[in-house]
Amino acid sequence: MRKSFWLFAIVLSMSLGIRAQAAPREIPDHFNTGVDTDTELTEIPEPGIYGGIQYKTGAGGQLALDLVYSNRQAGNEIEIRNMDFSRYALLMVNEGKIAVETMVTFRNCKFDAVTTGREDARISYVFEDCTLRNFQGSNATFTRCRLGGSSGDALNPYRNVTLRDCYIADLAHPDSGDTVHSDGVQIFGYPSLTAENISFDNCRFEVPAIPGGGSYVNACLMIAPEKSGAKGIYFTNCILNGGGYAIYTLVKDGFSLENVVLCNISVGDAARYGTFYHRNVTAGVTMENIYTTDTLYVGSRFVDEEGRIHFSVTNDTAQERKLMIVTPRQTIILPVKACPPYEDRTADMTFEDFPFDIDVVVPGAQWAVCYDITDGCTQIALYAERKR
Known part of the structure; x- marks a missing residue:
């Protein structure tokens, strides 16, 4: 199905004289990074034991995770899933005393700030599909995470830090x-x-x-x-x-x-x-x-439970642009407002006022192809079959 669709799109582009682009990796955006909003998270309202892991009060009122003294029983492969830590900043402590290689994986968790040690250690952290305000430290890998959402740096990495398919956004408050x-x-x-x-x-x-x-x-x-x-x-x-x-x-x-x-x-x-x-x-x-x-671009492409196709459209240029969506039944043309230059911004603006991750919905179509037709005609996205 997908292969034949790609072939159709290429033939369509060639017949219309359209500049086509190769299939890209999905661009990170509001929809495909961070915690899954459909999943209920367990909130940590105060220090204590949650999911078999003990969290104590750390320096400055932070929430402290200690794998040397408080959680010896946890082993060296620890998974923490669907937790909401956002009431506290999370601080990793006593990392230098860990004697064996240890990995802590956070999946679909929400954080305020996370701080790990700066130096190399026998512990590494993995964050998958997580939302964080800030990370500062070393020995961490992030995949499909969203960082930012308040004033201050989103990341202050020191050593051995890797990010893949992540979205860093919204720092001006x-x-x-x-x-x-x-x-x-x-x-x-x-x-x-x-x-x-x-x-x-x-x-x-x-x-x-x-x-x-x-x-x-x-x-x-x-x-x-x-x-x-x-x-x-x-x-x-x-x-x-x-x-x-x-x-x-x-x-x-x-x-x-x-x-x-x-x-x-x-x-x-x-x-x-x-x-x-x-x-x-x-x-x-x-x-x-x-x-x-120099074009619009599309991040997420998915189909909802009602069969409607969603495209997450962004305009990072200072020019209003035109989006064309071709389906079996219709051709849709929509204006996408410009990303305003600094001199046109006002103090009452928020991140939501910018043309980022606009949810464009296409009902009743088996397939759809997106083009930027502002200057010529550039193919920017295809409908991909999946549900989210």
Whole structure:
């Protein structure tokens, strides 16, 4: 079924003289990352034992997870599923005392902030389909996670951190009080500890700055080793939209960047000042195929229980664009508003005012193909059979 549909779409595109694109990996968005909203989560209202794991009160009122003293019985492969930790910041403690290789996997969990240790340890953390406000630490892997949602950095990784198919978004909250400098990811190192082995693949950053106090959004990617050097940093196949600059690199005297690679990066029009800011960067950074987003794009494609096709449509450009959807029965043409440049934004705007992850619903169709017909005709998505 799917193969014949792809063949049909290719033939249709050729017959209409349409610029077709190869089938992409699904772009991360609001619908395909983070916790499953249809699943009931178990809320942790206070320190205690939940799912056989004990959580204690940690420094500063945080919720502490200790696998050395409090949870010896848990073993070295621990799975925590469908939990809501969002009342507390979660702090991992006593990692350096763990004697055997241990993995903790969080599946479909919701967090406020999560902090792990900075140094290499015999413990690693896996986050799958989770929602977090912030992560700071090392030795963690994230898949299909959503990070952000408030002022402040979404990620502060130190070492051995990998993100795949993740969505980092919504960092500008003007009503949050004192001014907070916010980045999608900020890599700044730590004294005597090189920031190393950090990678992002197929991740999307939507962090437009909004005028007013509260959150000053610096960059989608802030690579600024100010406390140590940084090496082995990779960003591949990512979408960046927002910040003062989309990509900000700065090296303080005495430190250096080594083997920092940015490859296949699409940059939208939401940055306040431009795409790049470089200071004291003379070597160690490779940039390949950094290009400007020039079409609409589609993240999730799914069919609901009523048989309607849903496309999650985003416009990262500063131009209103036209979306055309072709089905067996009809052709639909819809305008998609522009992503406003900084000078057109007002302090009362919120993230929801931007043209990101618009749920376009197509009823009564067996298949559908999406095109951006603003300048020519570019195929941007096909209907994929699945339910969510």
